[in-house]
Amino acid sequence: MKTIYIDSEFKCHVTDDGTMTAVETDVFDGKCDTFIEGYRYIPEGQSWTREDGTVFRGQMVAPWRDYGLLAAAQAQYEKDQAESAELEAAFQYLMTGGTA
Amino acid sequence: MAYKFVNADQLDADMAAVANAIRSKGGTSDKLAFPNGMISAISNISTGVELDFDVVTYASEEALLAATPAENTIGVITTNKITGYSFSAEALAEAVEGMVWFNIGTSSQVAFSATKKNPIMVYPLSAKQYVDGALGDVTCWTYQNGAWVEWATPGLLYDSGNENIGLTGGWISGTPVVYNSSFKLPGSLDISIDDSGLLTATETVANGNSVLYMKNPIDLSNYSTLKFTGSYYSGNSLHCMLGIWTEFGIYKDDNIAAKLSSTSTSKNRDTYVVDVSKLSGPHMIGFYMFGTSSSQVTMQKMWLE
Numbered sequence: 123m124k125t126i127y128i129d130s131e132f133k134c135h136v137t138d139d140g141t142m143t144a145v146e147t148d149v150f151d152g153k154c155d156t157f158i159e160g161y162r163y164i165p166e167g168q169s170w171t172r173e174d175g176t177v178f179r180g181q182m183v184a185p186w187r188d189y190g191l192l193a194a195a196q197a198q199y200e201k202d203q204a205e206s207a208e209l210e211a212a213f214q215y216l217m218t219g220g221t222a
Numbered sequence: 223m224a225y226k227f228v229n230a231d232q233l234d235a236d237m238a239a240v241a242n243a244i245r246s247k248g249g250t251s252d253k254l255a256f257p258n259g260m261i262s263a264i265s266n267i268s269t270g271v272e273l274d275f276d277v278v279t280y281a282s283e284e285a286l287l288a289a290t291p292a293e294n295t296i297g298v299i300t301t302n303k304i305t306g307y308s309f310s311a312e313a314l315a316e317a318v319e320g321m322v323w324f325n326i327g328t329s330s331q332v333a334f335s336a337t338k339k340n341p342i343m344v345y346p347l348s349a350k351q352y353v354d355g356a357l358g359d360v361t362c363w364t365y366q367n368g369a370w371v372e373w374a375t376p377g378l379l380y381d382s383g384n385e386n387i388g389l390t391g392g393w394i395s396g397t398p399v400v401y402n403s404s405f406k407l408p409g410s411l412d413i414s415i416d417d418s419g420l421l422t423a424t425e426t427v428a429n430g431n432s433v434l435y436m437k438n439p440i441d442l443s444n445y446s447t448l449k450f451t452g453s454y455y456s457g458n459s460l461h462c463m464l465g466i467w468t469e470f471g472i473y474k475d476d477n478i479a480a481k482l483s484s485t486s487t488s489k490n491r492d493t494y495v496v497d498v499s500k501l502s503g504p505h506m507i508g509f510y511m512f513g514t515s516s517s518q519v520t521m522q523k524m525w526l527e
Binding site (some may be wrong): 148151167193 | 446447459460468475478479480481482483484485486487494495496497498499500501502
């Protein structure tokens with residue numbers, strides 16, 4: 123579960139610029155900031171109108187940026203996380219004198 | 223005029239052998255008179271693959287349904303001239319104006335053999351025509367067994383009992399994903415369809431996990447909105463949702479691209495919508511239900527626009 127912030131267009135942000143609404147959700151657990159900020163989160167009881175006039179009601183989570191770009195960012199993030207974990211494990215191994 | 227003496231029995235046998243060879247190649251059982259009948263039969267032997275279908279355009283569904291063409295006629299409803307066509311499982315990489323791409327799969331309600339001899343089965347699913355620089359959906363029917371049969375309707379996912387199997391593969395239930403590592407019991411859905419085609423699915427296993435979903439991934443390219451008329455409800459917003467997955471992972475939110483979660487008002491029959499304008503390619507679509515608080519889904523219609 124993490125706190126994200128939504129603006130007046132219900133776009134998600136990882137930090138609050140002082141005008142946003144805080145939302146607690148687990149839908150973005152494990153996701154990088156780029157992925158999160160490519161999404162729109164409409165809470166229950168609220169609605170958003172797309173430029174073509176279609177009205178979307180909460181509780182909806184859907185990307186406002188091309189999902190392919192978000193997926194690529196997330197994949198790179200997970201790769202970087204895995205490499206960092208490997209480096210950390212190797213460092214710890216060395217610091218403990220090569221013992222398990 | 224000169225005459226030759228021949229063995230009559232041998233001549234009859236030889237003539238029969240020639241005639242049999244002609245009949246075999248020509249696919250006929252007719253008696254063949256020598257020489258003209260044989261000459262004619264040989265002339266009629268096809269030297270290439272003979273197609274057993276035709277593609278015809280109709281300006282409207284009314285015009286199509288009023289026609290009685292040859293068997294295996296594919297009727298394409300379009301006002302744009304068809305300049306060529308292709309049957310393939312992947313969209314045209316290069317296309318010219320007017321060309322039609324017939325999308326094929328491994329099963330179809332309008333399967334047909336493309337050839338008269340040595341059948342080559344084709345399983346059409348849907349079609350798009352290249353008009354003004356872009357591929358757009360066109361509706362197709364095939365004339366089979368003396369009647370028109372409609373192909374999978376583009377974008378229709380369920381309508382009052384019609385599962386549009388050519389596109390969706392049918393609606394099925396199972397446990398492709400679970401709530402989390404602590405709650406992973408397989409569920410079981412009680413599914414019924416009433417006379418109006420309203421589908422009702424209820425989770426029957428306490429703490430059970432079920433998904434009611436379309437067997438086929440659905441290509442969301444060229445669509446901006448997923449709409450669904452019905453209801454979806456659980457007492458907890460985490461326990462029931464309309465999900466759009468890039469593929470099923472392990473847990474319900476793995477690979478979720480978009481979703482509508484249950485709310486206090488989603489118990490009401492209404493038309494609910496999801497923004498899919500930024501999604502493209504194949505996605506799994508369905509309802510995840512967790513067996514507490516009586517998770518239930520009713521569905522009259524689901525479609526893409």
